[in-house]
Amino acid sequence: AQSVTQLGSHVSVSEGALVLLRCNYSSSVPPYLFWYVQYPNQGLQLLLKYTSAATLVKGINGFEAEFKKSETSFHLTKPSAHMSDAAEYFCAVSAKGGGADGLTFGKGTHLIIQP
């Protein structure tokens, strides 16, 4: 079985500051890892995913994440926050091989951008 822990249900940063959203996973087999963003009244949208190629993954809207096996982490970063980044962010894992076919999500982190 796999699980995801997102540290911080709410993160507040100033516009232009670094965004860091934390995600740690637990999986008994090599994982696939995903970050999704959810804007109010919209569906989840994929930001980026790790599928065992490069450990540093670049996504849309200037976001990137680094897979660190030794730390079982997949933290999401963006160098400079923009007001439009305010949203709910979800980290998710799926496991190669066995286990459920759906994604296992964390509880989400609400990103607040201060002007």
Added chain:
Amino acid sequence: GAGVSQTPSNKVTEKGKYVELRCDPISGHTALYWYRQSLGQGPEFLIYFQGTGAADDSGLPNDRFFAVRPEGSVSTLKIQRTERGDSAVYLCASSSQGSKRSTQYFGPGTRLTVL
């Protein structure tokens, strides 16, 4: 192109009633997933279809929940004898393949309220 659509967007029902929630996946996507998102939580996997068959229903909470996809496209999630605890946003996602590394594209969800 058209994304995943879900109808209705909102459904209010009374305890004990039967409800059906519909999902129209992206055209040509063979894989379809249902998730449930309770307030303040991440989406929780319910069931996965590959074509017409339910390949993984391990996430269905009990036998009051059932889903079908008779022609390999549109899917309907059916909930019998609804309970107040069933209140949540029900999300549908589709992907071009059933691979665990494939991107899942999510619909906007159906908000179910059981009174």
